[in-house]
Amino acid sequence: GAGVSQTPSNKVTEKGKYVELRCDPISGHTALYWYRQSLGQGPEFLIYFQGTGAADDSGLPNDRFFAVRPEGSVSTLKIQRTERGDSAVYLCASSGRKPLHFGNGTRLTVT
Amino acid sequence: RKEVEQDPGPFNVPEGATVAFNCTYSNSASQSFFWYRQDCRKEPKLLMSVYSSGNEDGRFTAQLNRASQYISLLIRDSKLSDSATYLCVVRDSSASKIIFGSGTRLSIRP
Numbered sequence: 001g002a003g004v005s006q007t008p009s010n011k012v013t014e015k016g017k018y019v020e021l022r023c024d025p026i027s028g029h030t031a032l033y034w035y036r037q038s039l040g041q042g043p044e045f046l047i048y049f050q051g052t053g054a055a056d057d058s059g060l061p062n063d064r065f066f067a068v069r070p071e072g073s074v075s076t077l078k079i080q081r082t083e084r085g086d087s088a089v090y091l092c093a094s095s096g097r098k099p100l101h102f103g104n105g106t107r108l109t110v111t
Numbered sequence: 112r113k114e115v116e117q118d119p120g121p122f123n124v125p126e127g128a129t130v131a132f133n134c135t136y137s138n139s140a141s142q143s144f145f146w147y148r149q150d151c152r153k154e155p156k157l158l159m160s161v162y163s164s165g166n167e168d169g170r171f172t173a174q175l176n177r178a179s180q181y182i183s184l185l186i187r188d189s190k191l192s193d194s195a196t197y198l199c200v201v202r203d204s205s206a207s208k209i210i211f212g213s214g215t216r217l218s219i220r221p
Contacts, residue, residue: 033209040119042198042211043155056208091154099145099200100209102154 002026004103006092012109013082021077021106025094032075033100034067035091043091049075082110112137117199117212125220128189132215134199135181143202144175146184148195149214155198158184186217194219 005024013019025032030051035043045059052072060066064082069075079086087110093100117134124130136144144161159166161173161182172185182199199212 035211042213045208045210048208059208099143099157099160100155102156104154
């Protein structure tokens with residue numbers, strides 16, 4: 001009966017480094033979403049997967065951001081050459097027939 | 112213009128009061144609408160879906176006005192535990208991205 005699991009819960013990295021954030025959705029959920037949330041803001045859409053394919057990646061801010069979901073389950077959000085402005089909580093959500101179920105998020109801090 | 116707009120608040124109301132939030136959306140093709148609640152440093156959680164005919168869940172009533180492209184949430188007899196940020200959420204179609212508003216902060220005082 002697990003919910004959406006995100007790891008790590010916290011990540012501190014230096015500017016310029018590469019990071020990977022992992023999301024393990026609810027079993028059987030075909031839709032998976034990544035969002036980014038800054039303090040005082042709502043979740044900002046990044047990318048949406050239906051199965052293995054990215055159905056909509058229009059929210060990725062630039063080419064430093066990339067996400068994969070190779071087997072239609074676990075997804076990884078990859079950020080290259082991190083910048084201080086990338087610091088935020090990265091939320092993953094999955095959806096079956098019901099609306100979104102969120103994980104606890106990964107708090108990314110770029111120093 | 113943002114796709115989903117909300118008054119950020121904060122709304123500060125006494126316990127027992129009735130409070131209402133509105134949200135507007137820009138895409139007239141939007142099909143599904145929701146209200147989510149987010150507590151401080153927690154993930155958003157579904158509060159209720161919003162149906163064209165309006166719907167009620169206990170003290171909470173949601174309404175949709177497609178002609179004017181706005182959604183509302185009414186909370187009656189507010190409780191201290193209602194203090195949170197309320198997020199308006201819109202989906203364009205069954206196979207499309209889901210967009211969140213920036214949220215409305217509500218604080219209930221004793």
